[in-house]
Amino acid sequence: MTSSAHGHPSAFPKPGHNHARCTSDALRRAEAVCASRKVRLTEIRRRVLEAVWQSHVPVGAYDILSQLNAGGGRTAPMQIYRALEFLMDNGLVHRIASLNAFIGCAHMGEDNHAAQFLICRSCGTTAELESAPLKRALIQAVAERGFTIDSQIVEISGFCPHCTPKGRT
Ligand SMILES: [Zn+2]
Ligand SMILES: [Zn+2]
Ligand SMILES: [Zn+2]
Numbered sequence: 001m002t003s004s005a006h007g008h009p010s011a012f013p014k015p016g017h018n019h020a021r022c023t024s025d026a027l028r029r030a031e032a033v034c035a036s037r038k039v040r041l042t043e044i045r046r047r048v049l050e051a052v053w054q055s056h057v058p059v060g061a062y063d064i065l066s067q068l069n070a071g072g073g074r075t076a077p078m079q080i081y082r083a084l085e086f087l088m089d090n091g092l093v094h095r096i097a098s099l100n101a102f103i104g105c106a107h108m109g110e111d112n113h114a115a116q117f118l119i120c121r122s123c124g125t126t127a128e129l130e131s132a133p134l135k136r137a138l139i140q141a142v143a144e145r146g147f148t149i150d151s152q153i154v155e156i157s158g159f160c161p162h163c164t165p166k167g168r169t
Pocket of ligand 3: 120122125163
């Protein structure tokens with residue numbers, strides 16, 4: 001058997017899957033990336049990354065803050081933003097601009113990958129699509145217009161395989 005018809009196995013994980021494993025895998029990979037980049041995954045950075053990985057739904061900075069402070073902690077918003085910046089700079093987390101929220105990178109350690117995001121309007125699950133042909137097509141179309149790409153992040157909204165669109169709004 002070759003790869004499944006649904007593409008990347010973790011694209012849209014089933015509701016009720018063993019998410020603790022996604023989180024522990026992500027933290028393990030993040031630590032490997034940090035080690036190879038010789039940067040430190042400090043306690044606060046690790047906790048923020050863990051909060052981002054609480055689900056496959058992008059999470060806002062203030063949700064992360066209240067989660068970290070739930071047990072009576074006194075983390076300041078600035079610490080969250082600094083940690084998020086570190087995580088983004090090192091390719092561990094992406095910002096979803098249309099939601100002003102953050103999602104764990106599904107391709108940690110792969111430098112310079114272009115990211116396309118599929119955002120479910122019903123459950124909020126956001127999957128990262130890593131389409132090389134799409135990237136090439138975009139680069140070519142942009143180059144034809146004499147434009148140089150600085151960063152390219154595409155956000156696509158719709159419905160994931162586990163959610164059925166209920167009519168049109
Ligand atoms: Zn999961
Ligand atoms: Zn990514
Ligand atoms: Zn969905």
